[in-house]
Amino acid sequence: MPYWLHICIVIFVAYVVISIALYYLQDYMLFKPEKLPKDFEFYYENQDIKEYNLETRDGAIINGLLFKPKTESNGVVLYLKGNSKSIKGWGKFAVDFTRHGYNVLMVDYRGFGKSTGRRSQKAIKRDLQVIYNKLKEKTTEDRIVLYGRSLGSGFAAKLASMNHPKMLILDAPYYSLTKVTARYAPFMPLSILIKYPLPTYKWLKYVECPIHIIHGTNDKLIPYKTSIKLSKVNPKLTKLYTVIGGGHKNLNNFESYHEMIHDILNNNPEKIDLSTTSIHVKHSSKKSSNKA
Known part of the structure:
Protein backbone atom coordinates (compact mmCIF):
# COMPACT_ATOMS: atom_id res chain seq x y z
CA MET A 1 0.00 0.00 0.00
CA PRO A 2 1.44 3.40 -0.96
CA TYR A 3 2.52 5.55 2.00
CA TRP A 4 0.28 8.45 0.98
CA LEU A 5 -2.77 6.13 0.84
CA HIS A 6 -1.96 4.78 4.29
CA ILE A 7 -1.83 8.33 5.67
CA CYS A 8 -5.17 9.20 4.03
CA ILE A 9 -6.83 6.13 5.56
CA VAL A 10 -5.49 6.99 9.02
CA ILE A 11 -6.76 10.58 8.69
CA PHE A 12 -10.16 9.39 7.47
CA VAL A 13 -10.55 6.89 10.32
CA ALA A 14 -9.54 9.53 12.87
CA TYR A 15 -12.05 11.97 11.35
CA VAL A 16 -14.85 9.41 11.61
CA VAL A 17 -13.94 8.51 15.20
CA ILE A 18 -13.89 12.19 16.24
CA SER A 19 -17.24 12.77 14.49
CA ILE A 20 -18.85 9.88 16.34
CA ALA A 21 -17.39 11.08 19.64
CA LEU A 22 -18.73 14.60 19.01
CA TYR A 23 -22.20 13.24 18.30
CA TYR A 24 -22.45 11.16 21.46
CA LEU A 25 -20.55 13.48 23.82
CA GLN A 26 -22.06 16.82 22.80
CA ASP A 27 -24.56 16.79 25.67
CA TYR A 28 -21.64 16.74 28.10
CA MET A 29 -19.86 19.51 26.21
CA LEU A 30 -22.87 21.80 25.68
CA PHE A 31 -24.63 21.46 29.03
CA LYS A 32 -23.13 22.04 32.46
CA PRO A 33 -26.03 21.14 34.77
CA GLU A 34 -26.13 21.30 38.53
CA LYS A 35 -28.35 18.58 39.94
CA LEU A 36 -30.28 19.16 43.16
CA PRO A 37 -31.87 16.61 45.53
CA LYS A 38 -35.66 16.41 45.53
CA ASP A 39 -35.84 17.76 49.07
CA PHE A 40 -33.66 20.81 48.36
CA GLU A 41 -35.28 24.00 49.67
CA PHE A 42 -34.81 27.19 47.70
CA TYR A 43 -34.21 30.37 49.64
CA TYR A 44 -33.62 33.95 48.47
CA GLU A 45 -33.40 36.80 50.94
CA ASN A 46 -36.22 39.33 50.55
CA GLN A 47 -37.73 37.34 47.67
CA ASP A 48 -41.27 35.92 47.70
CA ILE A 49 -41.13 32.59 45.84
CA LYS A 50 -43.31 29.61 45.08
CA GLU A 51 -42.02 26.30 43.73
CA TYR A 52 -43.77 24.33 40.99
CA ASN A 53 -43.33 20.86 39.50
CA LEU A 54 -44.84 20.04 36.12
CA GLU A 55 -45.12 16.45 34.95
CA THR A 56 -44.81 16.05 31.18
CA ARG A 57 -46.54 13.51 28.99
CA ASP A 58 -43.40 11.32 28.91
CA GLY A 59 -43.13 11.27 32.70
CA ALA A 60 -40.44 13.92 33.16
CA ILE A 61 -40.64 16.50 35.93
CA ILE A 62 -39.90 20.14 35.11
CA ASN A 63 -39.10 22.16 38.20
CA GLY A 64 -39.60 25.91 38.36
CA LEU A 65 -39.76 28.90 40.68
CA LEU A 66 -42.17 31.81 40.57
CA PHE A 67 -40.76 35.06 42.01
CA LYS A 68 -43.44 37.53 43.03
CA PRO A 69 -43.16 41.33 43.07
CA LYS A 70 -44.01 43.33 46.16
CA THR A 71 -46.38 45.53 44.17
CA GLU A 72 -49.33 44.80 41.91
CA SER A 73 -48.22 42.60 39.02
CA ASN A 74 -47.63 44.11 35.58
CA GLY A 75 -47.31 40.68 34.00
CA VAL A 76 -44.94 37.74 34.05
CA VAL A 77 -41.44 37.20 32.66
CA LEU A 78 -40.68 33.65 31.54
CA TYR A 79 -36.91 33.60 32.10
CA LEU A 80 -35.04 30.96 30.09
CA LYS A 81 -31.55 30.66 31.51
CA GLY A 82 -28.16 29.68 30.14
CA ASN A 83 -26.55 26.24 29.90
CA SER A 84 -24.92 26.02 33.34
CA LYS A 85 -25.86 25.33 36.97
CA SER A 86 -29.52 25.44 38.05
CA ILE A 87 -32.17 27.98 39.01
CA LYS A 88 -30.71 27.85 42.51
CA GLY A 89 -28.00 30.23 41.31
CA TRP A 90 -29.91 31.93 38.50
CA GLY A 91 -32.71 33.00 40.83
CA LYS A 92 -30.74 36.02 42.02
CA PHE A 93 -31.42 37.70 38.67
CA ALA A 94 -35.20 37.66 39.20
CA VAL A 95 -34.95 40.90 41.20
CA ASP A 96 -34.10 42.75 37.97
CA PHE A 97 -37.71 42.15 36.91
CA THR A 98 -39.68 41.92 40.16
CA ARG A 99 -38.49 45.44 40.98
CA HIS A 100 -40.48 46.56 37.93
CA GLY A 101 -43.61 44.81 39.15
CA TYR A 102 -43.26 41.61 37.12
CA ASN A 103 -43.66 38.05 38.28
CA VAL A 104 -40.70 35.96 37.13
CA LEU A 105 -40.98 32.26 36.28
CA MET A 106 -37.65 30.43 36.00
CA VAL A 107 -37.49 26.77 35.03
CA ASP A 108 -34.72 24.21 34.89
CA TYR A 109 -34.33 22.29 31.65
CA ARG A 110 -34.34 18.49 31.76
CA GLY A 111 -31.40 17.20 33.77
CA PHE A 112 -30.84 20.53 35.55
CA GLY A 113 -31.63 21.15 39.21
CA LYS A 114 -34.65 19.07 40.23
CA SER A 115 -35.88 18.60 36.67
CA THR A 116 -35.76 15.09 35.24
CA GLY A 117 -36.21 13.40 31.89
CA ARG A 118 -34.20 12.61 28.79
CA ARG A 119 -32.94 15.82 27.21
CA SER A 120 -33.34 16.68 23.52
CA GLN A 121 -34.05 19.85 21.56
CA LYS A 122 -37.54 18.61 20.70
CA ALA A 123 -38.31 17.65 24.30
CA ILE A 124 -37.17 21.01 25.71
CA LYS A 125 -39.20 22.94 23.12
CA ARG A 126 -42.24 20.84 23.96
CA ASP A 127 -41.75 21.35 27.71
CA LEU A 128 -41.50 25.12 27.32
CA GLN A 129 -44.62 25.30 25.17
CA VAL A 130 -46.55 23.40 27.84
CA ILE A 131 -45.28 25.86 30.45
CA TYR A 132 -46.25 28.79 28.23
CA ASN A 133 -49.73 27.29 27.84
CA LYS A 134 -50.00 27.07 31.65
CA LEU A 135 -49.14 30.78 31.86
CA LYS A 136 -51.88 31.57 29.35
CA GLU A 137 -54.36 29.87 31.68
CA LYS A 138 -53.40 32.38 34.39
CA THR A 139 -53.00 35.57 32.35
CA THR A 140 -53.31 37.00 28.87
CA GLU A 141 -50.48 36.84 26.34
CA ASP A 142 -50.11 40.61 26.24
CA ARG A 143 -48.80 40.33 29.81
CA ILE A 144 -46.20 37.62 29.06
CA VAL A 145 -42.58 38.64 28.43
CA LEU A 146 -40.12 36.06 27.08
CA TYR A 147 -36.53 36.54 28.24
CA GLY A 148 -33.84 34.27 26.79
CA ARG A 149 -30.30 34.34 28.17
CA SER A 150 -27.50 32.78 26.06
CA LEU A 151 -28.64 29.16 25.52
CA GLY A 152 -32.17 30.19 26.44
CA SER A 153 -32.27 32.83 23.69
CA GLY A 154 -32.88 30.22 21.00
CA PHE A 155 -35.69 28.56 22.93
CA ALA A 156 -37.22 31.97 23.71
CA ALA A 157 -37.15 32.89 20.02
CA LYS A 158 -38.85 29.60 19.14
CA LEU A 159 -41.58 30.20 21.73
CA ALA A 160 -42.15 33.75 20.49
CA SER A 161 -42.41 32.53 16.89
CA MET A 162 -45.25 30.16 17.82
CA ASN A 163 -47.13 32.43 20.21
CA HIS A 164 -48.01 36.09 20.71
CA PRO A 165 -46.24 37.36 23.83
CA LYS A 166 -45.97 41.03 24.79
CA MET A 167 -42.30 41.11 23.83
CA LEU A 168 -39.16 39.03 23.36
CA ILE A 169 -35.90 39.97 25.08
CA LEU A 170 -32.71 38.20 23.99
CA ASP A 171 -29.62 38.49 26.19
CA ALA A 172 -26.32 37.55 24.47
CA PRO A 173 -28.08 35.46 21.79
CA TYR A 174 -26.44 33.24 19.16
CA TYR A 175 -27.26 33.15 15.45
CA SER A 176 -27.50 29.39 15.75
CA LEU A 177 -25.83 26.94 18.10
CA THR A 178 -24.29 25.28 15.05
CA LYS A 179 -22.47 28.54 14.28
CA VAL A 180 -21.18 28.81 17.85
CA THR A 181 -19.79 25.28 17.93
CA ALA A 182 -18.29 25.69 14.46
CA ARG A 183 -15.81 28.18 15.95
CA TYR A 184 -14.29 25.33 17.97
CA ALA A 185 -14.61 22.54 15.39
CA PRO A 186 -14.43 24.29 12.01
CA PHE A 187 -13.66 21.17 9.99
CA MET A 188 -16.40 18.95 11.36
CA PRO A 189 -19.78 18.36 9.63
CA LEU A 190 -21.71 19.97 12.47
CA SER A 191 -24.86 20.53 10.42
CA ILE A 192 -25.18 16.73 10.46
CA LEU A 193 -23.71 15.94 13.86
CA ILE A 194 -25.17 18.53 16.21
CA LYS A 195 -28.35 17.53 18.01
CA TYR A 196 -29.11 21.05 19.20
CA PRO A 197 -28.81 23.32 16.13
CA LEU A 198 -31.16 25.93 17.68
CA PRO A 199 -31.42 28.20 14.60
CA THR A 200 -32.42 31.44 16.34
CA TYR A 201 -32.24 33.38 13.08
CA LYS A 202 -34.86 31.14 11.44
CA TRP A 203 -37.33 31.49 14.27
CA LEU A 204 -36.93 35.27 14.56
CA LYS A 205 -38.38 35.62 11.06
CA TYR A 206 -41.77 34.55 12.38
CA VAL A 207 -41.85 36.60 15.58
CA GLU A 208 -44.60 39.23 15.51
CA CYS A 209 -43.97 41.00 18.83
CA PRO A 210 -41.29 43.61 19.65
CA ILE A 211 -37.80 42.08 19.81
CA HIS A 212 -35.16 43.55 22.12
CA ILE A 213 -31.58 42.27 21.79
CA ILE A 214 -28.99 43.06 24.49
CA PRO A 235 -35.57 44.71 11.53
CA LYS A 236 -38.96 46.42 11.76
CA LEU A 237 -39.64 44.81 15.14
CA THR A 238 -36.09 44.69 16.50
CA LYS A 239 -34.06 47.05 18.67
CA LEU A 240 -30.41 46.37 19.50
CA TYR A 241 -29.03 47.50 22.86
CA THR A 242 -25.26 47.68 23.27
CA VAL A 243 -23.49 47.25 26.62
CA ILE A 244 -20.10 48.86 26.03
CA GLY A 245 -17.40 46.63 27.52
CA GLY A 246 -19.88 43.95 28.57
CA GLY A 247 -18.81 40.32 28.43
CA HIS A 248 -20.86 37.15 28.23
CA LYS A 249 -21.53 36.61 31.93
CA ASN A 250 -21.32 40.05 33.50
CA LEU A 251 -23.92 42.29 31.86
CA ASN A 252 -25.77 42.60 35.18
CA ASN A 253 -22.69 44.38 36.58
CA PHE A 254 -23.20 47.29 34.19
CA GLU A 255 -25.48 50.18 35.07
CA SER A 256 -26.35 50.58 31.39
CA TYR A 257 -27.81 47.04 31.33
CA HIS A 258 -30.27 47.89 34.11
CA GLU A 259 -31.18 51.14 32.40
CA MET A 260 -31.94 49.14 29.26
CA ILE A 261 -34.15 46.68 31.15
CA HIS A 262 -35.97 49.63 32.75
CA ASP A 263 -36.58 51.28 29.38
CA ILE A 264 -37.70 48.03 27.74
CA LEU A 265 -40.18 47.07 30.47
CA ASN A 266 -41.56 50.52 31.21
CA ASN A 267 -41.39 52.43 27.96
CA ASN A 268 -44.57 52.96 25.96
CA PRO A 269 -43.30 54.50 22.72
CA GLU A 270 -45.69 56.61 20.71
CA LYS A 271 -46.19 56.09 17.00
CA ILE A 272 -44.07 58.58 15.08
CA ASP A 273 -45.61 60.51 12.21
CA LEU A 274 -42.87 59.87 9.65
CA SER A 275 -44.43 62.29 7.17
CA THR A 276 -43.09 65.13 9.30
CA THR A 277 -39.51 63.82 9.29
CA SER A 278 -36.68 63.80 6.76
CA ILE A 279 -37.04 60.08 6.10
CA HIS A 280 -37.95 60.61 2.42
CA VAL A 281 -35.53 63.46 1.73
CA LYS A 282 -33.09 62.47 -1.00
CA HIS A 283 -29.55 63.77 -1.17
CA SER A 284 -27.93 64.08 -4.56
CA SER A 285 -24.26 63.27 -4.94
CA LYS A 286 -24.01 65.35 -8.10
CA LYS A 287 -22.75 68.91 -7.94
CA SER A 288 -25.14 71.45 -9.35
CA SER A 289 -23.68 73.64 -12.09
CA ASN A 290 -23.96 77.39 -11.62
CA LYS A 291 -24.65 79.23 -14.87
CA ALA A 292 -23.65 82.86 -15.15
Missing part, protein backbone atom coordinates in the same frame (compact mmCIF):
# COMPACT_ATOMS: atom_id res chain seq x y z
CA HIS A 215 -25.33 42.23 23.92
CA GLY A 216 -21.93 43.23 25.30
CA THR A 217 -19.16 44.42 23.01
CA ASN A 218 -16.55 42.31 24.84
CA ASP A 219 -18.39 38.98 24.65
CA LYS A 220 -15.74 36.35 23.86
CA LEU A 221 -18.10 33.36 23.66
CA ILE A 222 -20.79 34.81 21.40
CA PRO A 223 -19.38 37.85 19.56
CA TYR A 224 -21.31 41.13 19.55
CA LYS A 225 -21.47 40.99 15.74
CA THR A 226 -23.85 38.04 16.15
CA SER A 227 -26.53 40.34 17.54
CA ILE A 228 -25.91 42.88 14.81
CA LYS A 229 -26.61 40.11 12.31
CA LEU A 230 -29.69 38.92 14.22
CA SER A 231 -31.07 42.47 14.41
CA LYS A 232 -31.33 42.46 10.61
CA VAL A 233 -33.48 39.31 10.46
CA ASN A 234 -36.69 41.06 11.54
